[in-house]
Amino acid sequence: MSKLELMGEKAKKASYRLAVLNSTAKNNALQKVAVKLLERSEEILKANAMDLENAKAKGITGALIDRLTLNSQRIKAMAEGVEQIISLPDPVGEVVSMWRRPNGLQIGQQRVPIGVIGIIYEARPNVTVDAAALCLKSGNAVILRGGSEAINSNKAIVSIIKEALDEAQMPDGTVQLVEDTSRETVNEMMKLNKYIDVLIPRGGAGLIQSVIQNSTIPVIATGEGNCHVYVDGDADLEMGERIIVNAKTQRPGVCNAAETLLVDEAIAERFIPQALKTLRDLKVEIRGCERTLELFEDAKAATEEDWYTEYLGYILAVKIVKGIDEAIEHINKYGTHHSEAIVTENYSKAQRFLREVDASAVYVNASTRFTDGFEFGFGAEIGISNQKLHARGPMGLKELTTTKYIIYGSGQIR
Amino acid sequence: MSKLELMGEKAKKASYRLAVLNSTAKNNALQKVAVKLLERSEEILKANAMDLENAKAKGITGALIDRLTLNSQRIKAMAEGVEQIISLPDPVGEVVSMWRRPNGLQIGQQRVPIGVIGIIYEARPNVTVDAAALCLKSGNAVILRGGSEAINSNKAIVSIIKEALDEAQMPDGTVQLVEDTSRETVNEMMKLNKYIDVLIPRGGAGLIQSVIQNSTIPVIATGEGNCHVYVDGDADLEMGERIIVNAKTQRPGVCNAAETLLVDEAIAERFIPQALKTLRDLKVEIRGCERTLELFEDAKAATEEDWYTEYLGYILAVKIVKGIDEAIEHINKYGTHHSEAIVTENYSKAQRFLREVDASAVYVNASTRFTDGFEFGFGAEIGISNQKLHARGPMGLKELTTTKYIIYGSGQIR
Numbered sequence: 001m002s003k004l005e006l007m008g009e010k011a012k013k014a015s016y017r018l019a020v021l022n023s024t025a026k027n028n029a030l031q032k033v034a035v036k037l038l039e040r041s042e043e044i045l046k047a048n049a050m051d052l053e054n055a056k057a058k059g060i061t062g063a064l065i066d067r068l069t070l071n072s073q074r075i076k077a078m079a080e081g082v083e084q085i086i087s088l089p090d091p092v093g094e095v096v097s098m099w100r101r102p103n104g105l106q107i108g109q110q111r112v113p114i115g116v117i118g119i120i121y122e123a124r125p126n127v128t129v130d131a132a133a134l135c136l137k138s139g140n141a142v143i144l145r146g147g148s149e150a151i152n153s154n155k156a157i158v159s160i161i162k163e164a165l166d167e168a169q170m171p172d173g174t175v176q177l178v179e180d181t182s183r184e185t186v187n188e189m190m191k192l193n194k195y196i197d198v199l200i201p202r203g204g205a206g207l208i209q210s211v212i213q214n215s216t217i218p219v220i221a222t223g224e225g226n227c228h229v230y231v232d233g234d235a236d237l238e239m240g241e242r243i244i245v246n247a248k249t250q251r252p253g254v255c256n257a258a259e260t261l262l263v264d265e266a267i268a269e270r271f272i273p274q275a276l277k278t279l280r281d282l283k284v285e286i287r288g289c290e291r292t293l294e295l296f297e298d299a300k301a302a303t304e305e306d307w308y309t310e311y312l313g314y315i316l317a318v319k320i321v322k323g324i325d326e327a328i329e330h331i332n333k334y335g336t337h338h339s340e341a342i343v344t345e346n347y348s349k350a351q352r353f354l355r356e357v358d359a360s361a362v363y364v365n366a367s368t369r370f371t372d373g374f375e376f377g378f379g380a381e382i383g384i385s386n387q388k389l390h391a392r393g394p395m396g397l398k399e400l401t402t403t404k405y406i407i408y409g410s411g412q413i414r
Numbered sequence: 415m416s417k418l419e420l421m422g423e424k425a426k427k428a429s430y431r432l433a434v435l436n437s438t439a440k441n442n443a444l445q446k447v448a449v450k451l452l453e454r455s456e457e458i459l460k461a462n463a464m465d466l467e468n469a470k471a472k473g474i475t476g477a478l479i480d481r482l483t484l485n486s487q488r489i490k491a492m493a494e495g496v497e498q499i500i501s502l503p504d505p506v507g508e509v510v511s512m513w514r515r516p517n518g519l520q521i522g523q524q525r526v527p528i529g530v531i532g533i534i535y536e537a538r539p540n541v542t543v544d545a546a547a548l549c550l551k552s553g554n555a556v557i558l559r560g561g562s563e564a565i566n567s568n569k570a571i572v573s574i575i576k577e578a579l580d581e582a583q584m585p586d587g588t589v590q591l592v593e594d595t596s597r598e599t600v601n602e603m604m605k606l607n608k609y610i611d612v613l614i615p616r617g618g619a620g621l622i623q624s625v626i627q628n629s630t631i632p633v634i635a636t637g638e639g640n641c642h643v644y645v646d647g648d649a650d651l652e653m654g655e656r657i658i659v660n661a662k663t664q665r666p667g668v669c670n671a672a673e674t675l676l677v678d679e680a681i682a683e684r685f686i687p688q689a690l691k692t693l694r695d696l697k698v699e700i701r702g703c704e705r706t707l708e709l710f711e712d713a714k715a716a717t718e719e720d721w722y723t724e725y726l727g728y729i730l731a732v733k734i735v736k737g738i739d740e741a742i743e744h745i746n747k748y749g750t751h752h753s754e755a756i757v758t759e760n761y762s763k764a765q766r767f768l769r770e771v772d773a774s775a776v777y778v779n780a781s782t783r784f785t786d787g788f789e790f791g792f793g794a795e796i797g798i799s800n801q802k803l804h805a806r807g808p809m810g811l812k813e814l815t816t817t818k819y820i821i822y823g824s825g826q827i828r
Contacts, residue, residue: 019772020769355434369828
């Protein structure tokens with residue numbers, strides 16, 4: 001057995017014990033994790049400093065370094081995140097429905113943990129704590145495989161988590177870290193169907209696509225968000241401007257930020273110059289279709305590639321469309337089925353947009369930025385699923401469970 | 415674009431139109447399918463005769479020929495199956511829940527079709543009708559890839575279905591058959607992520623494993639059932655015998671039939687000789703553990719391989735265990751997480767079995783044979799899922815849908 005198979009076997013064994021734990025036991029363990037993360041901050045920061053030094057030596061800069069960097073404030077935020085997860089209701093054990101059949105069989109559908117979850121992510125040490133806490137609270141064992149740049153931080157964090165879980169008498173194998181961050185080992189992990197029930201990649205489009213292409217384990221794809229705001233001919237134009245400005249600029253680096261603005265030709269002349277000026281003043285680069293360029297000069301010409309692009313920054317593609325049909329067609333063709341919004345006062349067009357746009361979350365008269373576990377009222381999430389199987393939209397604790405049928409009989413046979 | 419990509423594109427376009435159809439329109443189309451299948455029976459039988467001739471020329475015999483064979487009775491059953499699907503409620507459009515957030519956003523989770531479903535199956539022409547009807551009723555486009563032995567039957571059936579759907583003005587591309595049954599084409603199909611949202615393999619373990627190993631599209635695995643009946647020390651032994659006899663012999667060739675009997679050592683001497691004699695008299699071959707052989711001579715010795723085997727026939731593996739702990743451990747280790755039963759009058763052991771056994775359906779005092787869409791009260795199903803993501807247990811119309819969040823705002827921004 002390889003090292004990874006041994007980890008898998010251990011995780012599977014742990015998962016059977018975790019599945020029958022009550023919430024109190026799991027919350028106690030999480031409480032110990034939160035406390036210990038704060039107590040042992042120094043240790044984590046020291047490991048993180050090594051990672052940062054190595055990263056800088058490799059010439060890594062910018063956003064990557066920012067994501068990798070920990071400080072006492074960020075460790076405090078991690079511990080608070082764990083506290084928040086403690087306060088959420090435990091989904092395990094809920095009987096979603098139960099009914100009696102004519103033969104007297106009583107059949108119930110009950111929520112149970114998935115089993116063993118594999119998380120493949122990049123160099124963000126906060127994901128380590130977050131994913132471990134969400135998986136434990138939902139009764140799952142977890143195998144974490146973070147980016148090599150964060151390996152020292154992750155080792156420190158996981159060793160602290162393990163110590164806390166040991167003290168709380170959680171089963172050995174509840175939280176494990178793949179310390180060998182080689183490509184061969186992650187490839188082996190993606191084919192460990194015998195032990196891992198689901199893989200959740202967290203990170204950029206490249207990582208997610210690579211997991212989808214290489215995994216034989218079921219994957220829940222999260223994250224890619226090429227989101228649109230469509231300002232319809234019957235829109236309140238002030239609302240339209242407010243919504244696209246918010247969806248584009250409130251936090252451009254996240255998946256539910258807008259990347260393309262679609263404008264109905266009926267109001268383009270009135271809407272485009274004013275709205276794009278506001279965006280331009282907020283440092284947003286505009287890439288417009290030909291007709292957009294006629295109405296707003298300070299813009300580049302958009303290429304076909306732009307309609308497909310998730311900029312995750314201060315760039316917005318803008319296209320004037322003939323109306324709702326072209327808007328829906330554009331979104332379903334170029335979008336990533338994440339979050340899509342229409343701004344309109346027209347009842348029928350609002351209803352059509354909700355019905356015909358194929359996405360995890362479809363909005364009328366609101367910013368796409370609300371697609372988020374907290375904004376939806378679910379609490380912490382492991383990601384935003386933009387695929388169709390199992391879970392779609394913000395994936396909270398409930399989405400980390402499956403169900404089983406429990407059947408109470410009295411000797412029934414067929 | 416390859417021929418398959420063109421089919422995919424057509425299916426995707428059709429899926430957007432199907433998603434917004436009301437139940438009445440879909441039911442009318444299905445009604446035309448049912449009528450036309452009966453009217454054109456001769457045509458189907460003629461095509462089927464060609465398939466049978468080719469199969470026999472290739473030396474195919476037995477169960478395979480039986481599954482491939484159509485007759486007017488079986489075509490009538492197909493049409494009746496379509497009628498049953500018409501009578502089931504349409505899951506599309508159901509708002510599973512809806513709530514209002516503090517900022518006034520009204521968020522609802524609504525059931526919508528998955529989109530394009532690919533079905534990969536063996537030489538069973540009845541699956542063609544069944545899968546097409548279930549997918550259409552749930553608002554999905556479907557691409558069917560049946561076994562090469564049934565190609566003439568499938569072509570005839572799909573051409574009749576298409577004619578009916580055309581008359582009912584269903585979109586072109588609603589139901590399509592992959593006529594090229596080569597290995598290359600099925601491999602291409604398993605990687606058509608751009609157009610196919612989910613693949614459902616229907617057939618034996620080999621087919622299912624091959625799809626899991628080769629597909630980059632999300633797969634819903636169905637079918638493999640190495641099911642157990644555990645007769646506990648506190649069982650009503652007559653009930654225990656009745657249940658194992660039913661679970662083994664009522665229809666041995668299906669996935670929810672029992673393959674292994676586990677017997678608590680506390681009642682082994684009283685239970686084994688009588689129960690195994692009854693099974694033996696029903697032509698069931700017994701493969702027992704050492705202790706079983708001591709209590710029942712007319713049995714072969716079971717090997718380690720037997721505990722893993724889904725016989726799908728008149729063979730039963732029998733093992734004497736130390737009690738419920740060993741029974742649960744055995745089931746979780748060797749089983750396929752399909753359907754598992756305990757026979758006991760002991761409350762605590764019943765509860766433990768329900769909680770600790772990791773399977774789609776877990777029974778107390780009832781035969782495993784009830785894991786079935788009709789027996790559960792769901793109606794026709796596309797298969798029994800024994801995996802954990804998306805759907806577990808009988809997959810009816812509801813399991814052929816996903817959800818999307820619909821959000822009604824009044825100008826909210828973050």
